[in-house]
Amino acid sequence: MTNVIDELLVERDIMRLNQTHGGLIDDDRLEEWPDLFTDDGKYIIQTRENLDAGLNGGYWMYHTSKQMIRDRVISLLHVNHYNKHYYRHFISNQRIVETSNDVYSVRSNFLVVQTDFEGKTESISAGEYKDKILLHNGEFKFVEKFVIADTFHLPTMVIMPL
Amino acid sequence: MTNVIDELLVERDIMRLNQTHGGLIDDDRLEEWPDLFTDDGKYIIQTRENLDAGLNGGYWMYHTSKQMIRDRVISLLHVNHYNKHYYRHFISNQRIVETSNDVYSVRSNFLVVQTDFEGKTESISAGEYKDKILLHNGEFKFVEKFVIADTFHLPTMVIMPL
Amino acid sequence: MTNVIDELLVERDIMRLNQTHGGLIDDDRLEEWPDLFTDDGKYIIQTRENLDAGLNGGYWMYHTSKQMIRDRVISLLHVNHYNKHYYRHFISNQRIVETSNDVYSVRSNFLVVQTDFEGKTESISAGEYKDKILLHNGEFKFVEKFVIADTFHLPTMVIMPL
Numbered sequence: 139m140t141n142v143i144d145e146l147l148v149e150r151d152i153m154r155l156n157q158t159h160g161g162l163i164d165d166d167r168l169e170e171w172p173d174l175f176t177d178d179g180k181y182i183i184q185t186r187e188n189l190d191a192g193l194n195g196g197y198w199m200y201h202t203s204k205q206m207i208r209d210r211v212i213s214l215l216h217v218n219h220y221n222k223h224y225y226r227h228f229i230s231n232q233r234i235v236e237t238s239n240d241v242y243s244v245r246s247n248f249l250v251v252q253t254d255f256e257g258k259t260e261s262i263s264a265g266e267y268k269d270k271i272l273l274h275n276g277e278f279k280f281v282e283k284f285v286i287a288d289t290f291h292l293p294t295m296v297i298m299p300l
Numbered sequence: 301m302t303n304v305i306d307e308l309l310v311e312r313d314i315m316r317l318n319q320t321h322g323g324l325i326d327d328d329r330l331e332e333w334p335d336l337f338t339d340d341g342k343y344i345i346q347t348r349e350n351l352d353a354g355l356n357g358g359y360w361m362y363h364t365s366k367q368m369i370r371d372r373v374i375s376l377l378h379v380n381h382y383n384k385h386y387y388r389h390f391i392s393n394q395r396i397v398e399t400s401n402d403v404y405s406v407r408s409n410f411l412v413v414q415t416d417f418e419g420k421t422e423s424i425s426a427g428e429y430k431d432k433i434l435l436h437n438g439e440f441k442f443v444e445k446f447v448i449a450d451t452f453h454l455p456t457m458v459i460m461p462l
Numbered sequence: 463m464t465n466v467i468d469e470l471l472v473e474r475d476i477m478r479l480n481q482t483h484g485g486l487i488d489d490d491r492l493e494e495w496p497d498l499f500t501d502d503g504k505y506i507i508q509t510r511e512n513l514d515a516g517l518n519g520g521y522w523m524y525h526t527s528k529q530m531i532r533d534r535v536i537s538l539l540h541v542n543h544y545n546k547h548y549y550r551h552f553i554s555n556q557r558i559v560e561t562s563n564d565v566y567s568v569r570s571n572f573l574v575v576q577t578d579f580e581g582k583t584e585s586i587s588a589g590e591y592k593d594k595i596l597l598h599n600g601e602f603k604f605v606e607k608f609v610i611a612d613t614f615h616l617p618t619m620v621i622m623p624l
Binding site: 308413415 | 470511552557584589612613
Binding site: 142143146149186187228230231232233245247249260261262263264265266288289290 | 573
């Protein structure tokens with residue numbers, strides 16, 4: 139019975155990590171976001187078109203350490219000053235597809251909705267997270283957050299993480 | 301171990317309250333909706349723009365008791381007779397951010413999608429619920445449902461609760 | 463306590479079945495999808511307009527066995543060769559509304575988002591699943607997946623299951 143409870147808790151805690159990810163971006167608290175990653179954590183955005191075409195490369199974002207992720211965030215904080223819209227993440231359909239030692243391979247769907255100041259609410263990106271998540275000292279962190287956006291072409295310029 | 305199971309159950313039951321909230325609105329069973337609140341329960345809609353600007357007031361809806369909520373619903377039931385579209389709530393990213401006695405402070409994201417009779421499906425409001433939820437006699441009720449809509453300007457006139 | 467844990471597990475496993483349903487369609491692995499149904503499993507799409515109008519019939523899709531579902535899928539696999547867009551399911555607000563022997567009556571909301579190759583992401587269908595799900599030999603399968611689409615009129619021709 140303990141195993142089963144542990145399983146439910148792990149799923150819940152991993153969902154929380156993903157929710158915190160979305161929440162920090164939505165709340166415009168980007169400076170806290172890099173801490174969701176391990177020191178050598180990767181954050182990658184690729185498109186489903188490229189993946190399906192077997193293309194290696196053509197990444198949208200490709201950050202291979204927490205330091206690179208932090209650098210990105212700092213540059214965004216400046217741009218962000220003139221931010222004219224809100225983001226909102228909807229993360230669902232999470233399932234753990236593999237567990238190996240303390241690394242969980244987790245898939246989930248995301249929808250990012252943007253609301254601009256004229257009141258238009260539109261879906262700007264849908265896709266999938268294929269994450270590798272490490273449990274270390276009772277805390278879950280992204281070893282790799284691999285974002286597969288269903289498309290490259292967005293209605294507006296998106297410079298924020300997804 | 302019991303604590304942990306209780307925690308999972310509380311999260312599940314609070315999620316259910318939110319789902320019931322969305323479900324009653326979507327199913328057009330508004331007359332049952334006020335019963336999700338305590339007698340002194342508040343239902344407030346504010347916009348994120350106003351909140352971020354530090355504005356106090358400018359509420360979209362501001363009901364401070366179950367009776368006020370009920371009055372609102374009764375007036376809607378009349379209008380609703382000519383209703384020409386369907387609503388559908390998507391609630392996700394729920395997390396309990398604070399617990400104090402039997403009151404839980406809970407945040408979640410909502411997306412309300414509207415389908416009209418010509419077949420257009422559009423997002424009419426995205427935002428966040430910041431709720432205070434009371435556990436009383438084994439039942440969860442809203443002490444306060446604070447709706448933060450990402451925008452005030454909607455593509456259509458929305459008179460229903462969000 | 464065991465009862466309560468069983469309850470949480472059943473909810474989780476039923477959610478997984480729904481996620482697998484959405485995932486197989488989104489991943490374009492339709493050939494595996496019929497196996498989510500029992501041999502006499504039904505897959506029905508009806509519109510909320512028709513249901514609300516008390517119309518019996520006028521179904522969009524009406525398959526009453528796994529074999530019929532499989533036939534449908536085979537015909538889709540041919541059409542699908544020229545597929546020019548991606549689907550993405552968002553399933554939330556799941557609740558078990560009734561349990562009778564090993565059959566669970568479950569409602570949930572779905573949103574299907576389509577991304578075309580020009581980069582437009584749009585909601586093509588929102589609605590509700592009203593499913594009957596059987597637990598047999600430790601596995602959950604659809605005895606009936608009843609899809610209630612909020613509208614019949616879609617922005618694009620949809621031939622895929624919802």
